[in-house]
Amino acid sequence: MATQTLLHYLSVGLPRIPTQGTTSSPNTTNPQYDAGDIAQIEPWPEFSYPSVIARYGQLLHSKLIRAEPFTSPPAPIKDEPTFHLRFADLVMSRVRRALRAGFQELAPELRARQLSAITIDGGGSARIIDQFRPDVAFIVVDASLSTGVNRAPGDLKVSWKWESSMQFSQNLADRREYKQVLAQVNFYMDQHNARHGFILTNSELVAVKRLDRDGHLAVARPVLWTSGGTGQLSVLLGLWYLGMLAAEDNHWALS
Structure with a gap:
């Protein structure tokens, strides 16, 4: 059975x-959060390929994992549920496998490194607070489904309703829509006291x-869905790294 390094896998x-029959519409709104909650946005340059390699390069280069190539093109999508x-x-199944492989390798060092083994799952796998359910959760392995904390909440959107370039749009409505989605993720992070999302x-x-509890966020450069290869941050590697940040017992929460 073919194997490859964890870095190659990710x-x-x-x-x-592919997309078919898409219809543009506003993103989720709620009285609990609003675009106006985002007071300041700054870059997050440390979320990068060099940072991942500096921190976990030895693990990523040495750990072997069974290869799992994409063998057929994905079916089209028309909305967020698809x-x-x-x-x-x-995505999720591969990131889960990669996290499991990494933490198996680090098992003897977890206590010394002050890390908890983390996995990725649907938002309902973590504690639901006031009926708000993020789409994705990074949670401690074997945590209780009713009390476990979402250490890095994620939200899934479709590109025809939100894209990072909206931040710099000449259209005020686009800029507001950009912040509206950030406000939603910021709200989830605040609920779980999480630093990352x-x-x-x-x-x-x-x-x-x-960066604080007053709507001050650092936002990384977007990682394109199809990005990958030597020296490039991919979606899989980026999500794996978010899982590793969520694993830091003394740093995942905003103090």
């Missing part, structure tokens, strides 16, 4: 997902770091 670009299905098939669409991954 560095592959994702296959483009994108959720493609995410589960193409993310937005994933069928075209890009955008990692988010909460």
Whole structure:
């Protein structure tokens, strides 16, 4: 059975997902959060390939994992529910495998490194607070489904409703829509006291770091859905790294 390094496994670009019959509409709104909650946005340059390699390069180069190539093109999507299905098939299962492999290798060092083994799952696998359910959760392995904390909440969107370039649009409505989605993720992070979170669409991954409780966020450069290869941050590697950040017992929460 063919094997490859964990780095190679995670560095592959994702296959483009076709779209059919899409309809543009506003993103989720709620009285509990609003675009106006985002007071300031700054870059997060440390969320990068060099940072991942500096921290976990030895593990990524040495750990071997069974290869899992993409063997057929994904079916089309038309809305967020169908994108959720493609995410589960193409992304979540691979990130879960990679996290499990990494933590198996680090098992003797977890206590010394002050890390907890983390996995990725649907938002309902963590504690639901006031009926708010993020789409994705990074949780401690074997944590209780009713009390476990979502250490890095994620929200899934579709590219025709949200994209990172909206931040710089000349259209005020686009800029507000950009912040509206950030506000939703910021709200989830605040509920779980998490420092990190993310937005994933069928075209890009955008990692988010909460700097305070007053709407001051650091936002990483988008990682394109199809990005990958030597020296490139891919969606899989980026999500794996978010899982590793969520594993840091003394740093995942905003103090």
